[in-house]
Amino acid sequence: MIVGVLNQKGGVGKTTLSVNIAASFSRLGGRVLLIDADPQGSSLDWAAARQVEPLVSVVGLPRASIHKEIEQIGRGYDHIVIDGPPRVTDLARSAIMASDVVLIPVQPSPYDIWAADEVVKLISEARVYKESLKAAFVVNRKIANTAIGRDVGEALASYELPTFDAQIVQRVVFAEAAAQGLAVHEIDEASAATAEIEAVRNELMEMTR
């Protein structure tokens, strides 16, 4: 499966989800490739911070030709995750065209919900060429037991794309793991963060079944 994690809005959790979902796929066995399509190179930084054996292969490909190159670059991999760039529309468009599923992280804030219309538009455009393209929102940095946390699902329902049942809560361990180039399950396999990532991975797999 090729999962593109995209949203032109900055700082919504594209890299955090990309590295953890890629690592989570590797737990199923099989080979996983993480493509860093962001010129900032955050997934590459994550890989560079790592002191232990890699779980996934990481390559930088911040080019608007990902959709053309993916077949060759992704050969031999069971799962591919693309960490998308903020802002740069031509890169995002190419990453969307390369994907089987686009996962759109959104934070529970009205600004994020309004800003999502940009990526939703890109997905509608891509579907003209690629009818089979799937896409869904996932709430990231949910703050437990707050009204805004509950309302976000309702607000996202105004878009035609579905929202995952699984949500990722705001947790310090996501930043702590990132600093060491680790996935949250490597910090604590039994943690709530690990379970949240696995739930997102499972919904992705159900979507492409």
Ligand SMILES: Nc1ncnc2c1ncn2[C@@H]1O[C@H](COP(=O)(O)OP(=O)(O)OP(=O)(O)O)[C@@H](O)[C@H]1O
């Ligand atoms: N669920 C979470 N809990 C706590 N911190 C988080 C969570 N998700 C993301 N963060 C933090 O928020 C910041 C932005 O996240 P991240 O870099 O993943 O976003 P991004 O969408 O990739 O940003 P950019 O648009 O710059 O590429 C980081 O410092 C990250 O550690």
Ligand SMILES: [Mg+2]
């Ligand atoms: Mg990023």
